[in-house]
Amino acid sequence: MEKKAILEIKGYSKSYGNGKKAADDVNITVESGDIYAFIGHNGAGKSTTLRAVVGVLDFTEGEILIDGHSVKKEPLACKEITAYIPDNPDLYENLTGIQFLNFVSDIFKIGAEKRKELIKKYADMFEITDSLNDLISSYSHGMKQKLAIISALVHEPKLMVMDEPFVGLDPKAAYLLKQVMHEMCDKGTAIFFSTHVLDVAEKLCNKVAIIKKGKIIESGTMEELVGSQSLEEVFLEVYDEE
Numbered sequence: 001m002e003k004k005a006i007l008e009i010k011g012y013s014k015s016y017g018n019g020k021k022a023a024d025d026v027n028i029t030v031e032s033g034d035i036y037a038f039i040g041h042n043g044a045g046k047s048t049t050l051r052a053v054v055g056v057l058d059f060t061e062g063e064i065l066i067d068g069h070s071v072k073k074e075p076l077a078c079k080e081i082t083a084y085i086p087d088n089p090d091l092y093e094n095l096t097g098i099q100f101l102n103f104v105s106d107i108f109k110i111g112a113e114k115r116k117e118l119i120k121k122y123a124d125m126f127e128i129t130d131s132l133n134d135l136i137s138s139y140s141h142g143m144k145q146k147l148a149i150i151s152a153l154v155h156e157p158k159l160m161v162m163d164e165p166f167v168g169l170d171p172k173a174a175y176l177l178k179q180v181m182h183e184m185c186d187k188g189t190a191i192f193f194s195t196h197v198l199d200v201a202e203k204l205c206n207k208v209a210i211i212k213k214g215k216i217i218e219s220g221t222m223e224e225l226v227g228s229q230s231l232e233e234v235f236l237e238v239y240d241e242e
Contacts, residue, residue: 003031005065006159006190007053012062013214014048022048024214026062030159030207032188035181037201037222039194039235040211046194047087049211050163053192054084066159080108083152087163087194089144093137097128097147100136101154108155115154122150125176141168149177153184160184162193166200178204202231210238 007030014023023045030036040046051057053064055075064071066078092100098119105115123129126146136144145168152160160181166174181191181204195201201208202222208231209219218225218238226234 003033004188005029006032006034006067007192008063008065009049009053010063010065012049012052012059012064014045014052014057014059014061021214023052023059026211026214026216028192028209028216028219030190030192032158032190033185034207035185035191035205036193037195037205037208038192038211039196039198039201039208039231041239044211045214046211047163048214050084050161050192050194054082054161055079056084081158083155083157083160085145085148085152085160085162085165087167089148091136091144091147093135096135097123097132097139100147101132101151104151105154110155118154118156119150122153122180125180126150126173142170142173145169146173153180156189158189160189160191160193162191164195165193166195166197174200198232198235199230202226210235212239 007028009026009028012023012026013021015021026049038046038049048057052059053071055071055078067081069077071078095103101119102115123132126149128143128146131139131143136147139147149165165177169177185191205222207220208222208225209216211217222231
């Protein structure tokens with residue numbers, strides 16, 4: 001499969017009112033078929049960058065392109081092909097699970113048969129089929145996370161952006177999500193996600209970027225970066241050096 005740049009972050013910077021830069025000249029390219037880990041301590045700039053990518057957070061410096069479309073100039077074209085799972089899914093709690101999934105399917109214009117097939121596939125897989133007719137307000141954090149994941153998968157995005165996707169998932173659901181991520185990438189989807197679980201990132205991802213105080217301090221293929229060490233060792237080493 002020919003690689004194609006799906007996400008291009010070029011010279012992206014974001015400052016807050018106090019003049020402190022949450023992101024400082026960030027440059028990252030995620031290609032089709034990549035599972036790209038974005039790692040760093042809390043407050044390093046991971047969530048800020050992810051929110052800018054999906055159009056939740058405005059920015060003044062740099063450019064972000066999704067499949068060649070500008071996030072700033074063509075936001076709808078970008079959102080049509082992007083799925084975003086935030087670290088704390090904020091779902092419509094007065095809807096049932098199935099109403100929410102149908103709502104998302106309507107937004108992305110997914111036909112009746114296709115949505116039925118995909119909702120059944122993923123709801124069965126993540127074992128929430130029996131709860132789909134219950135109000136989301138009755139769901140546990142883990143169930144809400146699963147519902148958010150399913151809502152992202154039903155429209156088969158070209159780019160999947162996830163902020164700490166494994167937090168709140170039980171071991172089986174985390175394992176299944178990793179399997180699904182591999183399946184998606186085999187079909188050409190690009191996945192860009194932040195995580196604190198470094199051993200998962202090392203086993204799962206083919207590329208990685210390490211961010212500290214808003215700056216990318218290391219990036220490249222997992223193989224190049226890790227070598228004979230573990231990702232954890234490399235991460236601590238480069239963080240201490242800076």
